[in-house]
Amino acid sequence: MTVLDVRHLHKSFGSIAAVSDVSFSIEAGEVFTIIGPNGAGKTTTLEMIEGLQTPDQGEVTINGLSWKQHGDAIKQLIGVQPQSSAMYDLLTVYENLDVFASFYHKSISAERIMELINLTDHRNKRVKNLSGGQKQRLAIGLALVNDPEILFLDEPTTGLDPQARRNIWDIVLRLKELGKTTILTTHYMEEADILSDRVCIIDQGKVIANDTPRNLIQQLTKEREINLSFIQGESALSAMIETSKQLPAVNRVNVEGAHLKVWSTKPEETLYHLLEAISKRGYEVDQIAIKDMSLEDVFISFTGKEWRD
Numbered sequence: 001m002t003v004l005d006v007r008h009l010h011k012s013f014g015s016i017a018a019v020s021d022v023s024f025s026i027e028a029g030e031v032f033t034i035i036g037p038n039g040a041g042k043t044t045t046l047e048m049i050e051g052l053q054t055p056d057q058g059e060v061t062i063n064g065l066s067w068k069q070h071g072d073a074i075k076q077l078i079g080v081q082p083q084s085s086a087m088y089d090l091l092t093v094y095e096n097l098d099v100f101a102s103f104y105h106k107s108i109s110a111e112r113i114m115e116l117i118n119l120t121d122h123r124n125k126r127v128k129n130l131s132g133g134q135k136q137r138l139a140i141g142l143a144l145v146n147d148p149e150i151l152f153l154d155e156p157t158t159g160l161d162p163q164a165r166r167n168i169w170d171i172v173l174r175l176k177e178l179g180k181t182t183i184l185t186t187h188y189m190e191e192a193d194i195l196s197d198r199v200c201i202i203d204q205g206k207v208i209a210n211d212t213p214r215n216l217i218q219q220l221t222k223e224r225e226i227n228l229s230f231i232q233g234e235s236a237l238s239a240m241i242e243t244s245k246q247l248p249a250v251n252r253v254n255v256e257g258a259h260l261k262v263w264s265t266k267p268e269e270t271l272y273h274l275l276e277a278i279s280k281r282g283y284e285v286d287q288i289a290i291k292d293m294s295l296e297d298v299f300i301s302f303t304g305k306e307w308r309d
């Protein structure tokens with residue numbers, strides 16, 4: 001079932017086209033992650049979906065409802081993680097959840113939310129005394145008070161240490177088990193890879209890719225990198241450069257430190273020929289690997305930009 005449908009969204013600020021013709025749809029229960037370089041239009045897209053900005057053109061429907069006609073109904077369906085500045089610093093975890101719940105017709109109990117976000121032990125702590133990770137968990141909890149079907153988490157783990165980040169991942173996965181749909185943005189490729197059912201790459205206001213992390217990686221050029229080093233070191237390395245270049249399916253050969261890097265469109269076959277040539281010359285391999293493509297390679301290939309982490 002489609003819970004969110006975004007059709008041909010456009011938004012400009014003066015002469016800047018922040019979003020130009022963005023379309024996608026999201027199925028119930030998915031974790032859908034939007035990634036993209038700085039200024040790509042992610043926040044503007046999210047804010048139009050959340051009803052915080054009006055599109056110049058295009059339509060957003062949530063469970064078939066539109067902001068223009070059914071704004072109040074949509075507010076009951078979605079949960080938006082607030083900026084930490086929206087929390088009450090002097091109130092406790094429990095009190096913040098209680099205040100936010102009073103804004104809605106429907107709510108889940110603060111007890112249940114604290115359980116979901118692992119903050120039961122800190123229920124009486126004031127927000128100003130929480131760690132960064134605990135604050136982010138509370139922000140997710142505040143997005144949950146109206147028991148929404150669709151959750152918007154905008155960079156929920158930015159600035160957190162790896163353990164605190166993993167704690168947030170656990171919560172996202174738990175919410176998925178409960179059937180919630182999550183729309184996420186992140187700066188961490190590993191996070192997008194681990195959590196997402198689908199990843200949408202936005203660049204210069206346009207969707208340039210939208211698929212499962214596995215499919216995106218498979219769409220990449222079939223070229224893979226074979227990485228070798230030799231027991232005989234330098235002498236074997238220089239001898240093997242020219243030989244590798246002559247092998248079928250090899251596009252490029254490079255040397256990095258003690259390693260020979262060979263890019264091939266048929267890596268398994270190339271590897272076979274390489275090993276044969278190496279042993280013919282009496283050299284021995286020290287280390288060998290065929291490098292896996294990652295979501296980061298996908299990002300670089302689609303956007304032509306380095307990923308910032």
Ligand SMILES: Nc1ncnc2c1ncn2[C@@H]1O[C@H](COP(=O)(O)OP(=O)(O)OP(=O)(O)O)[C@@H](O)[C@H]1O
Pocket residue numbers: 013016017018019036037038039040041042043044045
């Ligand atoms: N209120 C605004 N007024 C003028 N320009 C804006 C406004 N909001 C966004 N922009 C511009 O629109 C473009 C898209 O911005 P947006 O914040 O949506 O990108 P983003 O992908 O979320 O970037 P980041 O990863 O840096 O948060 C940028 O060029 C930005 O400067």
